[in-house]
Amino acid sequence: MKLNTKSRYAVMALADLAKFSSQNPVSLRDISLRQNISILYLEQIFLKLKKNFIVRSVRGVNGGYVLNKNPQDIKIAEIFLALDEKVKTMACKKDIKKSCTGKSVKCITHNLWDELDIHINSFFENKKLSDLLIKQQNRAQ
Amino acid sequence: MKLNTKSRYAVMALADLAKFSSQNPVSLRDISLRQNISILYLEQIFLKLKKNFIVRSVRGVNGGYVLNKNPQDIKIAEIFLALDEKVKTMACKKDIKKSCTGKSVKCITHNLWDELDIHINSFFENKKLSDLLIKQQNRAQ
DNA sequence: TATATACCCGACTAAAATAGTCAAGTTTTA
Protein backbone atom coordinates (compact mmCIF):
# COMPACT_ATOMS: atom_id res chain seq x y z
CA MET A 1 0.00 0.00 0.00
CA LYS A 2 1.69 3.10 -1.22
CA LEU A 3 0.69 6.59 -2.13
CA ASN A 4 1.56 7.46 -5.69
CA THR A 5 4.08 10.09 -6.65
CA LYS A 6 1.51 12.50 -8.01
CA SER A 7 -0.10 12.95 -4.62
CA ARG A 8 3.22 13.26 -2.92
CA TYR A 9 4.58 15.72 -5.43
CA ALA A 10 1.39 17.75 -5.25
CA VAL A 11 1.76 18.19 -1.52
CA MET A 12 5.43 19.00 -1.88
CA ALA A 13 4.78 21.52 -4.62
CA LEU A 14 2.00 23.22 -2.68
CA ALA A 15 4.16 23.41 0.41
CA ASP A 16 6.79 25.02 -1.77
CA LEU A 17 4.20 27.42 -3.13
CA ALA A 18 3.00 28.32 0.34
CA LYS A 19 6.54 29.16 1.26
CA PHE A 20 7.47 31.23 -1.76
CA SER A 21 4.36 32.64 -3.40
CA SER A 22 3.27 35.21 -0.83
CA GLN A 23 4.33 38.10 -3.07
CA ASN A 24 4.84 36.86 -6.64
CA PRO A 25 3.66 33.89 -8.59
CA VAL A 26 6.05 30.98 -8.62
CA SER A 27 6.91 29.33 -11.92
CA LEU A 28 6.90 25.59 -12.38
CA ARG A 29 10.51 25.96 -13.40
CA ASP A 30 11.42 27.19 -9.93
CA ILE A 31 9.46 24.46 -8.20
CA SER A 32 11.02 21.92 -10.50
CA LEU A 33 14.52 23.07 -9.58
CA ARG A 34 13.90 23.27 -5.85
CA GLN A 35 11.94 20.05 -5.48
CA ASN A 36 13.63 18.08 -8.21
CA ILE A 37 10.45 17.16 -10.07
CA SER A 38 10.20 17.25 -13.86
CA ILE A 39 8.42 20.32 -15.20
CA LEU A 40 6.36 18.20 -17.54
CA TYR A 41 5.12 16.15 -14.64
CA LEU A 42 4.40 19.26 -12.58
CA GLU A 43 2.32 20.56 -15.45
CA GLN A 44 0.06 17.55 -15.22
CA ILE A 45 -0.29 18.01 -11.51
CA PHE A 46 -0.94 21.73 -11.56
CA LEU A 47 -3.53 21.36 -14.25
CA LYS A 48 -5.62 19.37 -11.82
CA LEU A 49 -4.90 21.65 -8.90
CA LYS A 50 -6.04 24.56 -10.99
CA LYS A 51 -9.24 22.88 -12.14
CA ASN A 52 -10.06 22.33 -8.49
CA PHE A 53 -9.36 25.96 -7.57
CA ILE A 54 -6.55 25.12 -5.20
CA VAL A 55 -4.17 27.32 -7.18
CA ARG A 56 -4.63 29.95 -9.85
CA SER A 57 -2.25 30.69 -12.67
CA VAL A 58 -0.72 33.94 -13.84
CA ARG A 59 0.24 33.82 -17.48
CA GLY A 60 3.00 35.54 -19.35
CA VAL A 61 6.53 36.50 -18.47
CA ASN A 62 7.15 36.31 -14.73
CA GLY A 63 3.96 34.36 -14.43
CA GLY A 64 3.45 31.19 -12.49
CA TYR A 65 1.10 29.85 -9.87
CA VAL A 66 -0.30 31.22 -6.64
CA LEU A 67 -2.26 29.51 -3.90
CA ASN A 68 -5.92 30.30 -4.24
CA LYS A 69 -6.58 30.21 -0.48
CA ASN A 70 -4.68 30.56 2.74
CA PRO A 71 -2.62 27.50 3.64
CA GLN A 72 -4.71 27.05 6.78
CA ASP A 73 -7.79 26.67 4.59
CA ILE A 74 -6.35 23.99 2.33
CA LYS A 75 -7.05 20.51 3.58
CA ILE A 76 -4.71 17.75 2.51
CA ALA A 77 -7.86 15.80 1.68
CA GLU A 78 -8.82 18.24 -1.04
CA ILE A 79 -5.39 18.01 -2.62
CA PHE A 80 -5.79 14.27 -2.91
CA LEU A 81 -9.29 14.63 -4.21
CA ALA A 82 -8.07 17.04 -6.88
CA LEU A 83 -5.71 14.35 -8.11
CA ASP A 84 -8.42 11.68 -8.14
CA GLU A 85 -6.59 10.03 -5.32
CA LYS A 86 -9.36 9.69 -2.80
CA VAL A 87 -8.19 7.05 -0.42
CA LYS A 88 -10.16 3.96 -1.29
CA THR A 89 -8.72 0.76 0.01
CA MET A 90 -10.70 -1.45 -2.30
CA ALA A 91 -13.17 -1.32 -5.11
CA CYS A 92 -15.52 -4.04 -3.97
CA LYS A 93 -18.41 -3.26 -6.24
CA LYS A 94 -17.57 -6.13 -8.54
CA ASP A 95 -17.73 -8.55 -5.62
CA ILE A 96 -21.02 -7.19 -4.41
CA LYS A 97 -22.61 -8.27 -7.64
CA LYS A 98 -22.02 -11.90 -6.83
CA SER A 99 -23.00 -13.32 -3.52
CA CYS A 100 -22.45 -10.36 -1.26
CA THR A 101 -25.53 -10.39 0.91
CA GLY A 102 -24.25 -8.91 4.15
CA LYS A 103 -23.78 -12.26 5.80
CA SER A 104 -20.81 -13.66 3.93
CA VAL A 105 -17.21 -13.50 5.08
CA LYS A 106 -16.58 -11.26 2.11
CA CYS A 107 -18.91 -8.68 3.50
CA ILE A 108 -17.43 -8.53 6.95
CA THR A 109 -14.09 -7.70 5.47
CA HIS A 110 -15.71 -5.07 3.28
CA ASN A 111 -16.89 -3.53 6.47
CA LEU A 112 -13.33 -3.41 7.72
CA TRP A 113 -12.13 -1.62 4.60
CA ASP A 114 -14.91 0.88 4.88
CA GLU A 115 -13.88 1.69 8.41
CA LEU A 116 -10.30 2.03 7.26
CA ASP A 117 -11.31 4.44 4.52
CA ILE A 118 -13.11 6.59 7.03
CA HIS A 119 -10.17 6.46 9.37
CA ILE A 120 -7.66 7.56 6.74
CA ASN A 121 -9.86 10.18 5.18
CA SER A 122 -10.54 11.77 8.53
CA PHE A 123 -6.80 12.05 9.00
CA PHE A 124 -6.47 14.02 5.80
CA GLU A 125 -9.60 16.03 6.47
CA ASN A 126 -8.05 17.34 9.65
CA LYS A 127 -4.64 18.13 8.20
CA LYS A 128 -4.07 21.50 6.62
CA LEU A 129 -1.27 22.65 4.40
CA SER A 130 -0.36 25.17 7.09
CA ASP A 131 0.21 22.35 9.59
CA LEU A 132 3.17 21.23 7.55
CA LEU A 133 4.73 24.67 7.47
CA ILE A 134 4.41 25.15 11.21
CA LYS A 135 6.23 21.87 11.75
CA GLN A 136 9.00 23.03 9.50
CA GLN A 137 9.52 26.28 11.40
CA ASN A 138 9.74 24.46 14.72
CA ARG A 139 12.23 22.11 13.30
CA ALA A 140 14.43 24.73 11.69
CA GLN A 141 15.05 26.42 15.00
CA MET B 1 -3.95 3.95 -2.99
CA LYS B 2 -5.29 0.48 -2.68
CA LEU B 3 -4.70 -2.58 -0.57
CA ASN B 4 -3.56 -5.53 -2.60
CA THR B 5 -5.59 -8.68 -3.00
CA LYS B 6 -3.25 -10.82 -0.95
CA SER B 7 -3.96 -8.86 2.20
CA ARG B 8 -7.65 -8.82 1.52
CA TYR B 9 -7.80 -12.51 0.75
CA ALA B 10 -5.74 -13.29 3.83
CA VAL B 11 -8.22 -11.54 6.07
CA MET B 12 -11.13 -13.20 4.30
CA ALA B 13 -9.56 -16.62 4.56
CA LEU B 14 -8.75 -16.19 8.23
CA ALA B 15 -12.25 -15.03 8.97
CA ASP B 16 -13.46 -18.14 7.19
CA LEU B 17 -11.09 -20.23 9.24
CA ALA B 18 -12.24 -18.65 12.48
CA LYS B 19 -15.76 -19.55 11.53
CA PHE B 20 -15.22 -23.14 10.48
CA SER B 21 -12.08 -24.51 12.10
CA SER B 22 -13.12 -24.76 15.74
CA GLN B 23 -13.23 -28.57 15.58
CA ASN B 24 -11.47 -29.80 12.45
CA PRO B 25 -8.82 -28.38 10.20
CA VAL B 26 -10.16 -26.63 7.12
CA SER B 27 -8.70 -27.48 3.74
CA LEU B 28 -7.70 -24.81 1.27
CA ARG B 29 -10.07 -26.47 -1.12
CA ASP B 30 -13.01 -25.61 1.13
CA ILE B 31 -11.88 -22.04 1.61
CA SER B 32 -11.34 -21.74 -2.10
CA LEU B 33 -14.88 -22.86 -2.81
CA ARG B 34 -16.51 -20.71 -0.17
CA GLN B 35 -14.52 -17.54 -0.78
CA ASN B 36 -13.95 -17.96 -4.48
CA ILE B 37 -10.18 -17.64 -4.36
CA SER B 38 -7.86 -19.86 -6.39
CA ILE B 39 -6.27 -22.66 -4.37
CA LEU B 40 -2.88 -21.90 -5.83
CA TYR B 41 -3.14 -18.34 -4.65
CA LEU B 42 -4.33 -19.43 -1.23
CA GLU B 43 -1.30 -21.65 -0.95
CA GLN B 44 0.98 -18.66 -1.35
CA ILE B 45 -0.93 -16.76 1.28
CA PHE B 46 -1.11 -19.58 3.82
CA LEU B 47 2.56 -20.31 3.46
CA LYS B 48 3.28 -16.87 4.84
CA LEU B 49 0.60 -17.10 7.50
CA LYS B 50 2.12 -20.33 8.66
CA LYS B 51 5.67 -18.99 8.74
CA ASN B 52 4.38 -16.27 11.00
CA PHE B 53 2.60 -18.71 13.30
CA ILE B 54 -0.83 -17.30 12.64
CA VAL B 55 -2.04 -20.70 11.48
CA ARG B 56 -0.68 -24.20 11.72
CA SER B 57 -1.17 -26.95 9.18
CA VAL B 58 -2.36 -30.52 9.55
CA ARG B 59 -1.07 -32.75 6.80
CA GLY B 60 -2.53 -35.82 5.22
CA VAL B 61 -6.06 -36.86 4.43
CA ASN B 62 -8.64 -34.64 6.08
CA GLY B 63 -5.87 -32.22 6.87
CA GLY B 64 -5.94 -28.48 6.39
CA TYR B 65 -5.29 -25.39 8.44
CA VAL B 66 -6.23 -24.28 11.93
CA LEU B 67 -5.86 -20.91 13.60
CA ASN B 68 -2.90 -20.91 15.91
CA LYS B 69 -4.45 -18.51 18.43
CA ASN B 70 -7.85 -17.32 19.46
CA PRO B 71 -9.42 -14.86 17.04
CA GLN B 72 -9.40 -12.21 19.77
CA ASP B 73 -5.63 -12.52 19.98
CA ILE B 74 -4.99 -12.08 16.25
CA LYS B 75 -4.45 -8.46 15.31
CA ILE B 76 -5.19 -7.45 11.75
CA ALA B 77 -1.81 -5.71 11.86
CA GLU B 78 0.00 -9.00 12.24
CA ILE B 79 -1.81 -10.49 9.28
CA PHE B 80 -0.59 -7.65 7.12
CA LEU B 81 2.88 -7.94 8.52
CA ALA B 82 2.91 -11.64 7.71
CA LEU B 83 2.24 -10.80 4.08
CA ASP B 84 4.99 -8.15 3.97
CA GLU B 85 2.27 -5.61 3.66
CA LYS B 86 3.15 -3.29 6.46
CA VAL B 87 1.40 -0.09 5.63
CA LYS B 88 4.10 2.22 4.39
CA THR B 89 2.89 5.17 2.43
CA MET B 90 6.21 5.89 0.86
CA ALA B 91 9.74 4.62 0.66
CA CYS B 92 11.57 7.90 1.05
CA LYS B 93 15.00 6.52 1.77
CA LYS B 94 16.16 7.23 -1.76
CA ASP B 95 15.18 10.86 -1.37
CA ILE B 96 16.88 11.16 1.96
CA LYS B 97 20.19 10.44 0.31
CA LYS B 98 20.01 13.65 -1.64
CA SER B 99 19.31 16.90 0.08
CA CYS B 100 16.99 15.79 2.86
CA THR B 101 18.27 17.68 5.85
CA GLY B 102 15.14 18.13 7.88
CA LYS B 103 14.58 21.65 6.67
CA SER B 104 13.53 21.08 3.08
CA VAL B 105 9.97 20.91 1.83
CA LYS B 106 10.62 17.28 1.03
CA CYS B 107 11.18 16.56 4.66
CA ILE B 108 8.03 18.19 5.92
CA THR B 109 5.99 16.01 3.66
CA HIS B 110 7.93 12.98 4.86
CA ASN B 111 6.77 13.92 8.29
CA LEU B 112 3.21 13.86 7.07
CA TRP B 113 3.57 10.37 5.62
CA ASP B 114 5.13 9.16 8.84
CA GLU B 115 2.16 10.42 10.79
CA LEU B 116 -0.15 8.75 8.32
CA ASP B 117 1.66 5.45 8.69
CA ILE B 118 1.29 5.64 12.44
CA HIS B 119 -2.35 6.53 12.09
CA ILE B 120 -3.14 3.60 9.82
CA ASN B 121 -1.06 1.09 11.68
CA SER B 122 -2.69 1.98 14.97
CA PHE B 123 -6.02 1.26 13.34
CA PHE B 124 -4.90 -2.24 12.46
CA GLU B 125 -3.16 -2.73 15.77
CA ASN B 126 -6.45 -2.22 17.53
CA LYS B 127 -8.53 -4.42 15.27
CA LYS B 128 -8.75 -8.11 16.04
CA LEU B 129 -9.98 -10.92 13.86
CA SER B 130 -12.72 -11.51 16.42
CA ASP B 131 -14.02 -7.98 15.89
CA LEU B 132 -15.05 -8.95 12.39
CA LEU B 133 -16.92 -12.01 13.52
CA ILE B 134 -18.87 -10.15 16.16
CA LYS B 135 -20.00 -7.69 13.54
CA GLN B 136 -21.16 -10.52 11.35
CA GLN B 137 -23.30 -12.06 14.10
CA ASN B 138 -24.99 -8.78 14.85
CA ARG B 139 -25.74 -8.30 11.23
CA ALA B 140 -27.07 -11.78 10.62
CA GLN B 141 -29.80 -11.31 13.23
C1' DT C 1 1.85 -50.17 2.42
C1' DA C 2 -0.24 -47.85 -1.47
C1' DT C 3 -2.37 -43.94 -2.63
C1' DA C 4 -5.25 -40.07 -2.39
C1' DT C 5 -5.31 -35.90 -0.13
C1' DA C 6 -3.21 -31.95 1.22
C1' DC C 7 0.62 -28.96 2.11
C1' DC C 8 5.31 -26.83 0.24
C1' DC C 9 8.01 -23.83 -2.75
C1' DG C 10 10.46 -21.46 -6.41
C1' DA C 11 9.98 -19.67 -10.94
C1' DC C 12 7.29 -17.71 -14.25
C1' DT C 13 3.92 -14.62 -16.98
C1' DA C 14 0.07 -11.71 -18.41
C1' DA C 15 -2.21 -7.70 -17.37
C1' DA C 16 -2.74 -3.43 -15.14
C1' DA C 17 -1.08 0.71 -13.02
C1' DT C 18 2.33 4.23 -12.59
C1' DA C 19 5.67 7.53 -13.70
C1' DG C 20 7.17 10.34 -16.74
C1' DT C 21 7.91 12.22 -21.70
C1' DC C 22 6.65 14.25 -26.20
C1' DA C 23 4.66 17.25 -29.40
C1' DA C 24 2.21 20.86 -30.55
C1' DG C 25 0.01 24.20 -29.21
C1' DT C 26 -2.13 29.13 -26.76
C1' DT C 27 -1.70 33.25 -23.94
C1' DT C 28 0.49 37.09 -22.06
C1' DT C 29 3.59 40.85 -21.14
C1' DA C 30 8.00 43.20 -21.15
Added chain:
DNA sequence: TAAAACTTGACTATTTTAGTCGGGTATATA
Protein backbone atom coordinates in the same frame (compact mmCIF):
# COMPACT_ATOMS: atom_id res chain seq x y z
C1' DT D 1 7.33 40.24 -31.26
C1' DA D 2 9.65 36.97 -28.92
C1' DA D 3 10.43 34.81 -24.72
C1' DA D 4 8.28 33.00 -20.84
C1' DA D 5 4.83 30.39 -19.12
C1' DC D 6 0.71 27.76 -19.12
C1' DT D 7 -2.51 23.98 -21.73
C1' DT D 8 -3.64 19.55 -23.50
C1' DG D 9 -3.90 14.94 -25.20
C1' DA D 10 -1.43 11.07 -26.57
C1' DC D 11 2.12 8.05 -25.86
C1' DT D 12 5.59 4.70 -23.71
C1' DA D 13 8.77 2.35 -20.63
C1' DT D 14 8.97 0.47 -16.24
C1' DT D 15 7.27 -1.55 -12.27
C1' DT D 16 3.94 -3.88 -9.62
C1' DT D 17 0.30 -7.08 -8.98
C1' DA D 18 -2.33 -11.04 -9.49
C1' DG D 19 -2.38 -15.35 -10.42
C1' DT D 20 -0.49 -19.87 -12.60
C1' DC D 21 2.65 -23.81 -13.34
C1' DG D 22 5.32 -27.63 -12.30
C1' DG D 23 7.24 -30.49 -9.56
C1' DG D 24 7.80 -31.68 -5.34
C1' DT D 25 7.07 -33.74 0.16
C1' DA D 26 4.36 -35.49 4.16
C1' DT D 27 0.79 -38.26 6.22
C1' DA D 28 -3.56 -40.63 7.44
C1' DT D 29 -6.34 -44.18 6.35
C1' DA D 30 -8.17 -48.07 3.75
